Amino acid sequence: MSEITPDLVRHLGVLARIQLSDExxxxxxxxxxxxxxNIAKVSEVATPEVVATSHPIPxxxxxxPDxxxxxxxxxxxxRNAPDQADGRFRVTAILGEEQ
Incomplete structure (x- = not known):
């Protein structure tokens, strides 16, 4: 068994900014x-001798053509831009946003 705990799931929810109920x-x-x-099981059989594939059919x-x-x-x-300045789209700054 892996080590996924309810506390870890709550922490991941906080990082993803998702409010999760107890259920x-x-x-x-x-x-x-x-x-x-399941990933651990796949990792057990994924050896250097097994060629990696992303799709079973090429x-x-x-x-x-362009x-x-x-x-x-x-x-x-x-013309339909909500805000513009100096011939460019104007957007709100996102730098410094809370992490």
């Missing part, structure tokens, strides 16, 4: 414990 903490404790246990990206089209003017882009 949610109990439910998530069991769920996260099962997830960690995939190939299909891209369309085609230059008419671009919007700065005035058109900023």
């Amino acid at each position: 949610e903490v109990q439910s998530l404790t069991g769920q996260l414990d099962a997830i960690v246990d 995939l190939e990206n299909v891209f369309r 085609v230059v089209q008419q671009q919007l003017t700065r005035e058109q882009v900023l």
Whole structure:
């Protein structure tokens, strides 16, 4: 068994800024414990001899060719902006936000 405890789940909730009820903490404790246990089982068989795969079937990206089209003017882009200054979008600063 892993070491997922209700206190750890509450701490993770605080870090994620998610308010959890006692019922949610109990439910998530069991769920996260099962997830960690399953990851541990996979880690046991994941050895250097086993080639890592991200998908069982090889995939190939299909891209369309880039085609230059008419671009919007700065005035058109900023027309519906809630706030603008000096020909740019103006947004509120987020630096210094509480951690």
